[in-house]
Amino acid sequence: MVTMYDVAKRAELSVGTVSRYVNDSGYVGAASREKIRRAIAELGFVPSTAARSLTTKMSGLIGFVASDLTNPFTAELAQGLQERASHQGYCVVTSSTDGDEQRTLEALTVLESHQVDGLVVTPPETPAINDHLVTAARKGTPIVLIGMELDPPVADRVTTDTYQGARLAVEHLLELGHRRIAYVGARSQAKGRRRAYADTLRAAGISGDKDLIAVRALNRQGGVSAGSTLLDLSDPPTAVFAANDSVALGVVQAAYRRKLRVPDDVSVVGFDDTDLAEHAIPPLTTVAQPKLQMGHEAISLLFHRIKGTGPDRIVERRLTCELVVRDSTAPAAASRRRRAQRSRRFQRS
Amino acid sequence: MVTMYDVAKRAELSVGTVSRYVNDSGYVGAASREKIRRAIAELGFVPSTAARSLTTKMSGLIGFVASDLTNPFTAELAQGLQERASHQGYCVVTSSTDGDEQRTLEALTVLESHQVDGLVVTPPETPAINDHLVTAARKGTPIVLIGMELDPPVADRVTTDTYQGARLAVEHLLELGHRRIAYVGARSQAKGRRRAYADTLRAAGISGDKDLIAVRALNRQGGVSAGSTLLDLSDPPTAVFAANDSVALGVVQAAYRRKLRVPDDVSVVGFDDTDLAEHAIPPLTTVAQPKLQMGHEAISLLFHRIKGTGPDRIVERRLTCELVVRDSTAPAAASRRRRAQRSRRFQRS
DNA sequence: CTGAAAGCGCTTACAG
């Protein structure tokens, strides 16, 4: 390995001077600069961050704790972090934990041993993880939380206003004239979406119908199952709002299996605007979370903490969601008409 | 920061002993072990890898250079790497380069400065990148290439037999009775797929038809465009084999816009078996690359190099692809019948 | 089984 000493010797200067040149700290004469520049190029010198971080206490590393990189949402987040971090000469070391508490804890420890300068953390949230993070934050590790929070709240966070996003989705359906609107979600996740659904319907003077709420896992299977139940109702919904895109596509799938058409027979709205939504047939109307921007904001908050330029108090950056209208939603009139035709056909046969 | 000295003082022993305990190297008496264990727990000591790597020359970091984490293929690969690496106590630092040569070169340098113990690299391949990697490999950095190669071949690689995979796809279509089979691919990527397409048709005694080969970008846009051209042919194909899933779904989209049904009017096969394929409507028949396994193999090769337990010569691990039959392919008979109906309808109107 | 000491490659006051 070629060290700074090698460069110094070649340039006939001291390591101190080379170090000043490399870090652009302190004076270095023009002639010296040139000699150093050349020596570095000739030797192919790359400074050792290990040695550097030993003295500076800065590793140039930031840790990203995620449960599943395969999740498009996480992937885009990672991409956003990456882009911004590399601009600042930082590297991000990613740990995927599969949503497991034990593995999350281990990841946190490993990251700590690598002296990461900051941490970007996504769920899961458990008491043990909470405590670990609170301790780390108190010891001074800059932490930014994405879509979760700490108790007590000792770290910055960036969240997304899913309540507002969900309201947009339901209002869109209402504007299209739908009155029987179903919701598919999970028991203990995405609660904001469910609340927004209920509130928005109530605000429109529509009384809730228990039959129109399906609780399922937030994946395609859950969507198929929910869609089947919903569409087989004697008075089925004309529109379905699903808590994420996979679920929404499961519902579309269920419709497809019943020879029902989307959006002609039933409108479907998803959430997240993953790749799936755009590529779906029909392309899915959905609520987009600003994933890239979340990554960017997280890095920005983190760097303020790292450089000590942030405010004293904890900051929360709440981003708004956006409705992306594609082809899976249509006026309620259409579905009513279709349904009428279907039942007529049915009577004839 | 609590250091090994703090632990040593608390345990009333020397740092040397603590170090031996921590690394499980050399003898440590039972009584001492217990004292150290307790001191570490009480102090919350986590060894500094920066200091460690300064002496051991091992960072516990492996670098992953990818162009786009958002690509499902890359994401799964990353996940596979991650899983295996963390088993070994390693962290992976990821650099996404957006397929840009300059950024790839920078990423490589930054990774080098972090003293990564090994590198997993995916395309792009350019002369400058090739040279940089060849130099690094010759300096002794363990490198595993995924889906690319070096000139001269100085690094291990894991590849996938796309030729064989593509043959599976085309044979599937032939077995379904299709004779007019189109191919959609890119100019200079996925050449194995194209060759397999041509060879397999020839082997079946079908002469190639230039009109049935569409060269487009490997994304959804390209697929829509290719699908439009192909389906508007006076004698359109009854089946389309696309070089990846996005393109395939673009073709499906083009069919959908023409009120053509998949697979009734035209069968479509993709490649990669990304999430998109499973969620598509209809679920897409496609060729799966063993992405997770590729990640695992890459790490396995890399660790052999890192530990010096690998063979002297370069090794290439070639994994096979698998055909995943879903609903986007059907017997040719169906499409011929449908086409006949369509033209009859057409004549009537 | 344990300790003292050198050394890894850098940065950072401190002199000059």
Next chain:
DNA sequence: CTGAAAGCGCTTACAG
């Protein structure tokens, strides 16, 4: 503008 030297937190022979 430049150099000498201490120190960052560990590991590793070498003694004992």
